[in-house]
Amino acid sequence: MLGGGHGFLQGQYGLLADQLINARIILGNGTIVTASKTSHADLFWAIRGAGHNFGIVTEYTLRVYDAQSDDTWAFQQFIFAGKQLDQLYTAVNTMxxxxxxxxxxxGFITRMPVLDPVNPVIIYTILYDGPLSVAKKYSAPIRNLSALQTDSREVPYLALPGLTGNGGNDIACQKGATLLRFPIYLESVNVTALQQVYDAFDQMMVQQPAFNNSFFLVEGYSVQGVQKVPADSTAFPHRGVHMLLTPVMVYLPDAKLDVAAVKHGQHLRELLLQGSGSTELKAYVNYAHGDESLGSMYGFEPWRLDRLRKLKKLYDPEEKFSFYAPIH
Ligand SMILES: Cc1cc2nc3c(=O)[nH]c(=O)nc-3n(C[C@H](O)[C@H](O)[C@H](O)COP(=O)(O)OP(=O)(O)OC[C@H]3O[C@@H](n4cnc5c(N)ncnc54)[C@H](O)[C@@H]3O)c2cc1C
Structure with missing residues (x-):
């Protein structure tokens, strides 16, 4: 929440941080303050996007919403062979x-030997807050492609983490594994660049089987709810971007592998940045590896960093909260 908070409901209601009404924060000097629209409003601005820089949040009040009365989400999952990447993401860009x-x-690009013993597959999921019959109209271009495997059904909201690989027993949540992320936000996918990523990812696993559990995450969010919140009203800087792509390097802790893992993660991300035609890497702070610039994580508009730096001096002058993605 303190870094933004992407989620399945953001298209309708905004980021998790956008639901924050107030927070009780312990500052570095031991003072306890409440941050809200009417109390320490400057700190309230900062903790919605850069919160881990300012103190420890011990209590907060969130805006919540009633679920749809029948709690029905349409879940449609398609698994494609790597050679279908071009067709799939050309359709996705249009949709x-x-x-x-x-x-x-x-979406995930990952190895699934049961379906393809040689190359990674592409798992592509569409979630829709509503009935399957309506969701199928949106997914028609994808359903027209011949997937290796499909699964379509209606499920309750609470089934979604497990079905998207975010359940407690899934790889992403494994305890004891090293998990390095290299995020990049994009307006749309450059299919040629994504193909290069797929090929490099495939090669990497052939050359270094220790990275076989790694995956490449392609998140496609709707942003209507996120954009309803004025861009300058919180420290979260990247409100307009639909796609969040992230190589996630997963391996059993082994210091000898760290340099190679970082190199692969950076290379995969660099391919996408080059393909985007931009030199500005926009990164989700909560996924950041640590090599991103402050502009990447907190916004390139100079006023954003100026404001964050002033607030850092005011609320955390001794830099006690500078463990992760520190403002300096
Ligand atoms: C499996 C998995 C799934 C994920 N899914 C999503 C997702 O769907 N959407 C999304 O937006 N992100 C997602 N993330 C990323 C997630 O937002 C970040 O990992 C986030 O930092 C987790 O917060 P934490 O408190 O658990 O982590 P920690 O590692 O404990 O904390 C991260 C940082 O926040 C600081 N911090 C922690 N608690 C407090 C506090 N109370 N007050 C002040 N600072 C604090 C810590 O000091 C540290 O700097 C996912 C991560 C994983 C591993």
């Missing part, structure tokens, strides 16, 4: 232009 607020797209 993105009219992505409804109720839709989240969630």
């Amino acid at each position: 993105k232009k009219s992505q409804p607020a109720q839709v989240v797209e969630w």
Whole structure:
């Protein structure tokens, strides 16, 4: 929440940080303050996007919403062979232009030897807050492609973490594994660059089987709810971007592998940055590896960093909260 908070409901209601009404924070000097629109409003601005820099949040009040009365989410999952990447993401780029607020797209490139013993597959999921019959209209271009495997059903909201690989027993949540992320936000996918990523990812696993549990995450969020919140009203800087792509390097802790893991993660991300035609890497602070610039994580508009630096001096002058992605 303190770094933004992406989620399945953001198209409808905004980021998790956008639901924050007030927070009780212990500052570095031991003082306890309440941050809200009416109390320490400057700190309230900062903790919605850069919060881990300012203190320890011990209590907070969040805005919540009633679930739809029948709690029905349409879950559609398609697993494609790597050679279908071009077709799939060409269709996705077109669909993105009219992505409804109720839709989240969630993809992984990963190894799944049961379906393809040689190359990684692409798992592509569309979640829709509503009935399957309506969701199927949106997914028609994907359903027309011949997937290796499909699964379509209606499920309750609480089933979604498990179905998207975010359950407690899934790889992403494994205890004891090293998990390094290299995030990049993109407006759309450059299919040629993504193909290069796929090929490099594939090669990497052939050359270094220790990285076989790694995956490449392609998150496709709707942003209507996120954009309803004025861009300058919180420290979260990247409100307009639909896609969050992240190589996630997963391996059993082994210091000898660290340099290679970082090199691969950075290379995969660099391919996408080059493909985007931009030199500005926009990164989600909560996924950041630590090599990103402050502009990447907190925004490139000079006023944002100026403001964060002034607030850091005011609320954490001794830099006690500078463990992760520190403002300096
Ligand atoms: C499996 C998995 C799934 C994820 N899914 C999502 C997702 O769907 N959407 C999303 O937005 N992100 C997601 N993330 C990323 C997640 O937002 C970040 O990892 C986030 O930092 C987790 O917070 P934490 O408090 O658990 O982590 P920690 O590692 O404990 O903390 C991260 C940073 O926040 C600081 N911090 C922690 N608690 C407090 C506090 N009370 N007050 C002040 N600072 C604090 C810590 O000091 C540290 O600097 C996911 C991560 C994983 C591993």
